[in-house]
Amino acid sequence: MGAECKCNCEQDKSLDALFAQNKGNPNGLIVVMAAIQESQGYLPKDYLVKTAEELGVPLSDVYGVATFYAAFSLRPRGRHSVNLCLGTACYVKGAPEVQAMLEKEMGIKAGNTTEDRRFSLDLVRCLGACGIAPVLTVNGEVYPRMSSDKVSEIIAKYE
Amino acid sequence: MATVSLTIDNVKVEVEQGSTILEAAKQIGVNIPTLCYMKDINAIGACRICVVEVQGARALQAACVSPVAEGMVVKTNSAAVRASRKMTLELIQSNHPQECNTCQRNTNCELQALSEAMALGDIRFVRPAQSHSKDDIDNSSPSIVRDPRKCILCRRCVAVCEKVQGVKCISTMNRGFETVVAPPFNQSLNDVNCAMCGQCSLVCPTGAIVEVDDTGKVWRALDDANKHVVVQTAPAVRVAIAEEFGMEPGTLAQASWWQPSPPRL
Numbered sequence A: 001m002g003a004e005c006k007c008n009c010e011q012d013k014s015l016d017a018l019f020a021q022n023k024g025n026p027n028g029l030i031v032v033m034a035a036i037q038e039s040q041g042y043l044p045k046d047y048l049v050k051t052a053e054e055l056g057v058p059l060s061d062v063y064g065v066a067t068f069y070a071a072f073s074l075r076p077r078g079r080h081s082v083n084l085c086l087g088t089a090c091y092v093k094g095a096p097e098v099q100a101m102l103e104k105e106m107g108i109k110a111g112n113t114t115e116d117r118r119f120s121l122d123l124v125r126c127l128g129a130c131g132i133a134p135v136l137t138v139n140g141e142v143y144p145r146m147s148s149d150k151v152s153e154i155i156a157k158y159e
Numbered sequence B: 001m002a003t004v005s006l007t008i009d010n011v012k013v014e015v016e017q018g019s020t021i022l023e024a025a026k027q028i029g030v031n032i033p034t035l036c037y038m039k040d041i042n043a044i045g046a047c048r049i050c051v052v053e054v055q056g057a058r059a060l061q062a063a064c065v066s067p068v069a070e071g072m073v074v075k076t077n078s079a080a081v082r083a084s085r086k087m088t089l090e091l092i093q094s095n096h097p098q099e100c101n102t103c104q105r106n107t108n109c110e111l112q113a114l115s116e117a118m119a120l121g122d123i124r125f126v127r128p129a130q131s132h133s134k135d136d137i138d139n140s141s142p143s144i145v146r147d148p149r150k151c152i153l154c155r156r157c158v159a160v161c162e163k164v165q166g167v168k169c170i171s172t173m174n175r176g177f178e179t180v181v182a183p184p185f186n187q188s189l190n191d192v193n194c195a196m197c198g199q200c201s202l203v204c205p206t207g208a209i210v211e212v213d214d215t216g217k218v219w220r221a222l223d224d225a226n227k228h229v230v231v232q233t234a235p236a237v238r239v240a241i242a243e244e245f246g247m248e249p250g251t252l253a254q255a256s257w258w259q260p261s262p263p264r265l
Ligand code: SF4
Pocket: B144, B157, B160, B161, B165, B167, B168, B169, B170, B193, B194, B195, B196, B197, B198, B199, B200, B201
């Protein structure tokens, strides 16, 4: 087959092993889902259907769990994960303006991923760094004392 | 059988070990209000309407899931209990559309009855925007209508669909205010393997899951001089009618004009 292989085949094999290991075991649900999220970057529908079938859990429950935990995502994530803190301290120090600028520059609303999958923009509540509010993180890297005029320079660093 | 003795509202009672406070109270005729609880099917302590005061306990306890213990002293109707239940109800109502007059469950609704029994006069915390809107109503199914706006998340329907019907095509999705009882992947009831048994609508304490109301259609049929109207109670109406008309038993009667109901507004 000429189609380009987009998956990470090695990890896919380890998923198969995990499915086999948890066959008929509803208690393995979270572990299996976490492994799918890890290897695929999100929870593709096919995988959730397979999880339901293999583990013997109703699909409605699988989907319920997938939509309950913030660690799971049903849509592909961007290459760079941008988190803006909207906790109390960051909020009063101007995070809403930073959010507006980020959304404008990326052309998406918070909670979404850009069309080219370059960025996922999410809002978080208090990162425990209120002293340097407003706080922005990109792939875990911290940008303290954010203001809207710093936004375009920062996101230009990530391709 | 080992028993446990305890005191409920100053009355001594002896019950089987492992019983809940709710069951023990019932034994002496003390009624503790419940919303999410369904005997043998749903005991998840979700709604907190059944709270009672247990002497020595740090917080009020949900009677439907709290086992009795030797020497326990329980008060089911103290000031603290009443205040807590009323607050819980008020919070449930804060995210509930206040349209009882036009609701199919009007005068037959557990939430309404409880609010009346507790003389809930004021709802102080009405949310500026409710979690779900009329656009979220699912009327895809020919038999069942889901209105998430009226759902109090007691999960009785989820439990009955799984444990009694063995279908489990609905479950709780999302979290917080966005929580909704629905089929997976934002599908409508007609897209999934719902058996249209109606068990969920039967156990729903509010008007969040109800049967499709076809009364208007029946009136139109009755008013149609060219139509002969036959009455047949469920289940298996179509099979029964076919048999009545001399078709092979098991045949599904289907009129030439029949088609699934269009979505209602
Ligand atoms: S009608 Fe029956 S099968 Fe369908 S959701 Fe309700 S309980 Fe489940």
